[in-house]
Structures are given as C-alpha cells and as structure tokens.
C-alpha cells in the first residue's frame with residue numbers, strides 16, 4: 001500500500017513536470033494554427049478553430065524564409081562539422097601526444113571557459129570588421145569552428161581508452177592518424193555525437209551573433225529571421241509561431257535520433273550538457 | 274624466429290631509474306618462453322622492447338641475426354595479446370581478426386579466408402559476427418590470439434593474457450595456448466607472475482627480478498637447480514624453507530660444516546617436500562606442530578622450532594597432532610647451500 005502511494009506521488013510529480021515542459025510547445029503549435037484574431041483573443045483559446053494550416057505557407061511568403069533556412073543549414077552544418085574536426089584533433093593531441101607545455105596550454109584553454117562569452121563579442125566583432133567579413137558566411141562560421149568545451153568532452157573520452165588499444169593498433173599496422181580515425185573515433189562515438197548535437201543545437205538557435213554580424217536579409221539565419229514578424233505595426237503571432245515551429249522541428253528530430261548516444265555520452269564523460 | 278638481446282638496457286624517458294640492466298638472452302626459434310617475476314620487475318618492459326613498441330636506451334636486439342633495434346612493431350611483424358585483450362569494440366569478431374591484414378592491404382577475399390582459418394584454429398568460428406562485448410572473457414581471448422596470429426607474426430607476445438580469467442578457465446586457456454603454439458610453431462613469449470602458469474606450458478622460463486635475469490632454464494631445472502636464493506624462493510609452492518648455517522650446523526656432519534664455512538655458506542634451503550620425519554631429536558631440527566592442513570591429497574604441516582623459525586613440510590604421512598614435538602630431517606643431497614650474496618654453492622663431496 002505504502003509502495004503504491006509512493007509510486008502514485010512520483011507519477012503525479014512526473015506528470016506535472018512533463019505538462020509544464022510540454023505546454024509552451026503545445027501553445028506554440030496551437031497558436032501557429034489559429035487565425036490572426038484568435039491568436040490574440042481573450043480569454044485564450046486552447047484549440048484552434050478553424051485549423052489555419054495556411055499560416056505556414058504565409059510565413060514562407062511574407063519573409064525570405066527559404067533563404068534563412070538555407071543559411072541556417074549552411075552555417076550549422078559547416079560550423080558543426082568544423083568544430084567536430086578541430087575538437088577531435090585537439091583532443092587527440094592533448095590526450096595522447098607529448099609536447100612541451102601541454103598541461104599549461106590546456107589549463108589556459110580551460111580558463112577561457114570561465115570568462116563570460118559576452119566579453120568576446122566586441123573584440124571578435126572588431127576583428128571581423130577589420131577582416132571585412134561582416135555580412136559574409138565567414139563571419140557566421142569561422143569564429144565558431146573551435147570550442148574548448150567540445151575539446152574537453154572528447155579529450156575526457158579519449159583519455160578513458162586504455163593504452164593497450166593504442167599499442168594493439170600500432171602492432172596491427174596503424175599510424176597515429178589511422179589509430180585516431182579507425183579505432184579511437186569509432187570507440188568514442190557517443191561522446192562525439194553528444195558534442196555534435198550540443199553544438200548543432202547551439203548553432204541552430206544562435207541569435208545574438210548572427211544578428212550582430214549580418215545586416216542583410218540574404219545573410220540572416222532562421223532565429224534572426226523570426227524578427228521579421230515583429231514590425232512597427234505589431235506582431236503577427238500566428239505567423240511567428242508557425243515559423244518557430246518550423247525552426248525547432250529539425251532539432252527535435254535530431255535529438256530524438258541521437259538521444260540514446262547523448263545520454264550515454266553525458267554519463268560517460270561525467271560532464272553536464 | 275630466433276630473438277636475441279645483447280646488453281639491452283632500458284630507462285624510461287623522464288625517469289632516472291634503470292628498469293632493465295644490460296640484459297642478454299636468446300629465445301630459440303619455435304620455442305615457448307615465459308618471463309616470470311614479481312610485479313614491477315620489468316616483464317612488460319622486456320616484452321615491449323621485443324615488440325618494437327618501445328626502444329631500448331642501449332644495446333642491440335636481433336631477430337634471426339638481423340638487427341631490429343630501431344625497427345618499429347610493424348617492421349618486426351610481431352603479434353601481441355594484451356591483458357585486457359584490447360579487441361576493437363566497434364568491429365565484429367571476424368573484422369577484429371582481419372584488421373591487421375586490412376592494414377597490410379591484403380585483399381578482402383584473402384583476408385576473410387585467413388581470418389576464418391585462424392578463427393577455426395582458436396575455436397571461435399561460431400561467433401564470427403558478434404561484437405567483442407557479446408563474448409565471454411575466454412572467448413575474447415581466443416579472438417585476441419587469432420588476431421595476433423592472423424598476420425603470421427615473426428613472434429607472438431603475450432602480456433599476462435590469463436590474469437583476467439577465473440581459475441578454472443585459466444587452466445583451460447593455458448593448455449589452449451600451448452596447443453595453438455605447438456600447432457603453429459610460432460615462437461612465443463609469455464609474460465606472467467604466476468609460476469604454475471610459467472612452469473606448466475613453457476619450454477624455458479626466464480626468471481626476472483629488478484630488471485636482471487636471475488636464471489633462464491627449463492621448468493624442471495629451475496626447480497631442481499636454482500642458481501640463487503631468489504629463484505629458489507620464487508619457485509615452488511609452498512616455498513622453500515631457509516635456515517642460517519648456525520641454526521642447523523650441529524645436526525650436520527662436522528666435515529661438511531667445515532666445507533660450508535670455507536665457502537662462505539650462510540643460508541641453507543630445504544624444500545617442504547624433501548623433509549621427512551625422524552626419530553625424536555635425530556633430524557635437522559625439532560619443533561612444535563602448530564598447524565595441519567589437509568586439502569584432498571595435499572597435506573601441509575607447519576612446525577615452529579625452539580628459536581621461533583617456522584618450517585613448512587609438505588607431502589608427509591600425518592601421524593601427530595597439533596602441539597606435538599616432532600623432528601624432521603632430509604637427505605643431504607636435497608639441501609641447497611647459498612653464500613652471503615645468495616649465490617648457490619655446490620658442495621662437491623657432500624657425502
């Protein structure tokens with residue numbers, strides 16, 4: 001009996017948690033299907049009436065959404081790919097190679113994680129302006145090709161692989177480079193996927209930086225593009241929500257596919273995501 | 274492949290301690306040699322030097338008279354089995370076995386054929402498509418051996434390959450290793466700190482302590498003719514009893530004692546199984562029985578002499594009880610004499 005009450009209480013708590021998490025998403029999707037009038041109606045309507053699927057088309061028409069989507073895919077794709085490569089190479093160097101000042105360099109890199117990211121915005125902006133990269137893909141991608149956090153996650157994982165694998169691979173005819181790509185990376189897949197997903201989500205959702213370094217519609221990414229629905233004349237909530245739904249769907253799919261790895265990766269490396 | 278070490282020394286980078294000191298030995302072609310010694314004596318280091326994964330700080334290593342001192346593991350073509358097997362977890366059993374061939378750019382068809390052949394040899398053919406984590410420890414080890422053999426290595430190196438297995442499987446696998454070695458004829462070096470393992474499967478055992486070879490010989494010879502106190506103590510279970518000459522001089526013939534003194538003999542060793550019960554007061558020593566242990570056919574008796582020395586006696590008829598005073602002696606021929614440095618002294622005319 002006691003056991004049952006305990007269980008019931010747990011389930012009620014979990015249910016409350018789940019509902020709290022889901023309501024904003026539900027609200028976003030519901031609003032995206034409402035008419036303009038219903039979207040701002042008081043009291044709020046829980047169920048759209050009628051279902052206004054046309055909002056999605058309209059959202060695409062009133063803004064260059066296709067261009068935003070293209071930019072987001074390019075920026076997220078390249079910066080995630082680039083960061084994965086730099087993280088893997090740097091992690092290998094820090095985890096397995098011996099070079100002068102290795103520990104000091106890594107400590108300095110870690111220390112940069114303690115500095116609030118906002119502090120870098122102005123100097124980075126000035127650098128890019130001097131390079132005349134403002135309003136280019138370079139500005140959106142290059143500053144995000146390396147991250148200490150990613151290096152850290154992958155390095156921790158690499159270090160947990162026993163030396164014997166390295167020796168076994170050497171005996172089997174692998175060079176350092178082949179050992180990295182054929183043995184170490186496949187063995188560390190869950191940590192690498194965790195790193196990639198965290199990075200991709202962050203990059204896909206990035207707002208402040210793309211807003212700063214682009215001022216032309218042709219260079220804007222999705223999150224920045226969402227602004228277009230807010231004009232002097234007011235906000236088209238139903239269109240904004242339709243566009244937002246569209247923006248988060250790829251990330252949700254991405255997350256669902258890799259969630260098994262992500263959970264394993266986070267527990268393996270002992271870092272919180 | 275005959276492997277030879279000529280005055281090989283090893284000091285690890287960034288450390289000042291010499292781990293191996295002017296080591297010289299020859300491993301004969303087609304033989305199975307064990308390196309036996311306590312933890313930290315340099316067994317793994319020796320194996321790594323043979324493999325070419327580490328390079329010595331001095332000396333020369335040859336394979337069939339070819340100088341390989343500066344050649345890496347691939348050029349030396351060694352096969353290696355590690356304590357934790359180091360199977361690649363993302364590859365299936367067959368791909369693990371074929372991996373070194375893939376690295377050597379052997380065609381797919383050929384390497385699959387070879388991999389199957391070696392999977393047969395180690396009797397793992399029923400599990401070819403499983404991943405390593407779906408195999409038991411013994412099976413993983415079979416895969417590791419097949420992978421090491423698949424490239425037809427010049428020499429097979431094994432670093433404590435049995436220590437992750439339970440006691441029963443360990444005996445099975447050491448017989449398997451012997452079988453596979455004899456079937457393929459591959460020269461094999463087997464590192465262990467377990468004397469039973471080393472003595473049961475090797476053609477020759479190399480006993481190592483603190484980076485110095487203490488003795489290198491057949492298992493039988495090591496037991497019957499230890500060249501120093503370390504080897505005498507390290508081999509044999511239960512281990513050898515030792516007395517100082519003064520302790521038992523009274524029980525020995527005067528002429529012998531004189532000879533022993535002349536040769537600077539300090540310690541006398543007697544194996545627990547060469548002691549026999551004598552008339553009270555007649556043997557080498559008398560003491561009180563403190564402990565009798567009978568496990569199956571094995572019997573072990575502990576006796577404490579008047580001066581507090583504990584002596585272990587094995588394989589004798591037990592006709593006394595704990596607390597009894599008993600005397601034990603031995604044929605002079607089964608006594609081992611060691612001088613003050615622990616070197617074995619052979620007394621030629623010891624009756």
Ligand SMILES: Nc1ncnc2c1ncn2[C@@H]1O[C@H](COP(=O)(O)OP(=O)(O)OP(=O)(O)O)[C@@H](O)[C@H]1O
Pocket residue numbers: 285286288292310311312313314315316317318319466
């Ligand atoms: N990479 C290294 N750097 C410095 N010293 C080392 C290194 N590897 C081993 N040593 C030292 O060399 C000595 C011999 O080590 P080795 O691993 O060969 O011993 P071992 O006989 O294999 O011992 P075990 O039975 O514990 O495996 C040890 O004292 C060890 O501390």
Ligand SMILES: [Mg+2]
Pocket residue numbers: 316317318432
């Ligand atoms: Mg070792």
